[in-house]
Amino acid sequence: MRGAKSAMWVAGAAVVALAATACGSGSDSAGGSNDGIVRAWWGDPQNPLEPANTNEVQGGKVLDMIFMNLKEYDPKTGKANLEAADSITTTDQQNFTIKLKPNLKFSDGTPVTASSFVDAWNYGALVTNKQLNAYFFADIDGYDAVHPAKEGAAPTAKTMSGLKVVDDHTFTVKLTQKFSTWPDRLGYKAFAPLPKSFFTDHAGYLDKPVGDGPYKVVSYSKGTSMKLVPNPYYTGPSKPKNKGVLLKVYTDSNTAYADLQAGNLDVLDDIPAEQLSHAKSDLGGRYLNQPAGIIQTISFPLNQKAWNAPGMDKVRLGLSMAIDRNTITQKIFQSTRTPANDLTSPVLGASGGYSSDIAGDATTFNPAKAKQLIQEGGGIPGGHMTIGYNADSGSHKQWVDAVCNSINNVLGNDKACVGAPTGTFADFRNQITKGQMTQPFRSGWQMDYPLIDDFLTPLYASDGSSNDSHYSNPQFDALIKQANAEPDTAKATTLYQQAEKLLFKDMPVIPLWYQNGEAGWSSRVSNVTENAFSYPVYTDITVNNG
Amino acid sequence: MPDLTDATTATGTAVPDAATAATVPAGQREKTRSLAGDAWRDLSRKPMFYISGLLILFLIVIAIWPSVIASGNPLACDLAKSQMGPTGGHPFGFDTQGCDVYTRTVYGARDSVAVGILTTLGATLLGSLLGGLAGFFGGFWDSLISMVSNIFFGIPILLGGVVFLSVVKGGSVGTVTLFMVLLGWPQIARIARGAVITAKQQDYVQAARALGAGNTRMLLRHILPNALAPIIVVATIALGTYISLEATLSFLGVGLKPPAVSWGIDISQASNQIRNAPHMLLWPAGALSVTVLAFIMLGDAVRDALDPKLR
């Protein structure tokens, strides 16, 4: 069977090859003129397009276009509004009843029911389905049975006992513990509903995903492009204002920028840093630069004695104060990053937990005090340090070198700090997750949902899923637990902030800057905006003369 | 297998001599005019030889004592001066980090020239040794060496670089050179093999063999001088590509690591700033070009001098 199948693939490949060679020219006409279709930049998604298996921006973009979740985040305020759900109610912050809006349909015409959600979530959680976002379901009762924590252990159930379908439009969720803001997480795409075809014809689904969102996929050529048109069955509030979107995969964003200027591309949301200084003039103002839910940090390896010894908290704090964030964000990033004052993001807003003064002077450039603190704490361990980064993406070298120069200038030693590149992201992440880092390294966090909890729990709780610095403070953990159970959102936020305050005392990471979302667009389109996740709001884009 | 008449009984003893003779032809004294003597007489009449020689001498001097012509510190950088143009005392302007481009260009000579020259020497010695061996003896050696060089050719530079330099925890001149030699020798070996095969076919070589010349003598006196020309041509150009390859490796994060200063690092940093600060690219790339030019000119002159047919 396998032989026959692969022979087919080879034959298929040969046909594709011939076809590609035969129709060499002129096939790029899609979306060139007055067809009302937006041609947008895209990066190749790194995983198959399944909601619970997509954890990076490029796949997330598409899921955002083709799915409508129970809740969706408002592109402007980030507030979680009910969309597919008619109501989500609870009396005890632990048991939730979810009612769907009537007559929702997937783009293939099949109805969206309570089991579309329950089946999708069970699929996402089951360990044998190897979904990268499985842990998003960990708060649901019965997760342990479908996803045992131990490596290699077989699941004892296929569905989570906490999920129950009541009728076609109603289901209930039981959580393992009280969690008042849990419903606000449901806008994350891992919680999307799935149509029957996902389970009956999985391979076919991956070739052409089907959802209940504003757009529907008409063609998907992996690694090259995807064409989407408005979903005729969509009844939600974000009806597309264009006739479709053509996502084009580029090998390099500099190339995409050139293509944007040449008029072969309409929307580019990844403008390379070196083009920023002239992007405004090149594009005649068709350019936006606004805060997004991304923060960049430098993590200390607190599992290493050298960086965790008594007095080192002073050194870590001193290093933070030795970094001239203002100059670096201006000169290296052309002000597309904003110096960080806390460990969350301005997109949360003051009511959501963002605070510009919570850090005190810990993030203020102060050479004299920095030098003093580092000396008081016993100096940099071993006399010199490195900042690790991966060299394969995101031009990290420039800012790492700038940060090191800033530290070196403060200390008056031109070799105190140097950048330490690692060839690939994979290698870099391996060293981090195995706890092999002996020196500080770059780290970054892009929010999953606009809640302060997402900026704290995964990163700094003792058992946090992304606690790369191996920080552990029982006081912090207790405050987080208390905040999760607090039904009043404002009070919960205050508790989260109390926990955050501890981080500026212990300094497991140095906050650097908030990353902005940017986009440039061609004169062919208008109304380009971005949401808090820095995705373009494709549904709002209009094509001129289209 | 190329039909190479009767070379199958040979042993490999002559070969190391052959390789060293490629660079030190002064090893053979003859009563009559020696090859080296001839070459020297020829060279001493060429202005190109003197120009390139002086340039290379100058490069070597500043590679060893950069402070002779640059008083600054290549690692002292002030971000406030990022990408500023030339000002008093800073004739070449500043790079993105606000470091002085002039100082960095002067200091960059050491590692760049070292990597370029060492790699060229290593790859040329290893390549012509193995390629010459393959071409001269044919048969089993030829197959074996071809096989090994083909395997090395098959490894993508990027993969090799990432693996090699992360496994040996590289980043120094030594490890980068070693990696580039491993990567570069098959190219020289192919050329050397072809050149030796061609040289072997020549009538005077056949005649020498008929007169009973041994393998060592054949290689040193007849084949080597004739096979040297294409090797030197490729090696001198390769020197330039090795220095740029170092730039590419730096660009990919597997080349020389900071605080090393090299043209490669600076060129890769400047390459995408062409529109913002062309001076960042101009000077290190200019220094690289002049260096490569000097070596190519020297290579040409030496090659012409070594080639008896051109006299």
Added chain:
Amino acid sequence: MGRYVIRRLLQMVPVFIGTTFLIFVMVYALGDPVAAMFGDRAPDPATAAQIRHDLYLDHPLPVQYLHYMGQIFTGNFGKAATGQPVTELMGQAFPVTLRLTLVAFAIEAVVGIGLGLLAGLRRGRFADSSVLAFTLLVVAIPTFVTGYLLQYFVGLKWGLANPAVGDGAPLGDLILPGIVLAGVSLAYVARLTRTSVAENSRADYLRTAVAKGLPRRRVVTVHLLRNSLIPVVTFLGTDIGGLMAGAVVTERIFNIHGVGYQLYQGILRQNPPTVVGFVTILVLIFLAANLLVDLLYAVLDPRIRYA
């Protein structure tokens, strides 16, 4: 001749095995690809173990290799990180890269040999120096610099060509990247040709040909060029493989979804099936090109005969 070819083909088997094994070990040496799949998050151990099991990563290296080779012989090259079969990726990437390589190769051969011939015949004169200066410039500037410069000036400023290659990689769009890709090799070809031509133009048989009163054109093309091309052909032959694999930078700059790009992605994501699969095919192409070069020797140089 036939026996020679068969022998050479047999020699390819150990090379093939050696290369695939080496590449396999190298990708393996890069470490566990699973951690990177989770992005900035720590992998969940149970899910990670499941993925490793599915990718056959939970076996010792030799077993993994044998398993992989077993699959290859049934035509199954495994799956890329995105879940796409590698054969499908190859079907998309190789035709594109092949066309790019042919364009670059044509430019390299025609322009390189032409310039070399010109310089070799006019040794020491202005034409010779100009060719030297030109080749020097091309060698000394890294590919990514020439690439970005040409893209900006030819593609954007003057609007003479598309700055990025469009869907399906039409031939017209490939000329600009072809020039960039051919650049460095072109310098080698020109220099090699020049040297060879200069040397052979003093050879006895050439003097004889001139003395016989043959027209200059015939002397140059038939006698001089044919004999001068042997080292050049060696280089060109070995360069085909290099061009196909070495297009990483060029393909990235000009948005070409070809072999170099896919290989780069495979390496970044530490996906053994992609890397080993693509390299395997490249090695086969490379070996075939080598064989062809050796056979061409015999055609170009009547003194060489294969038994």
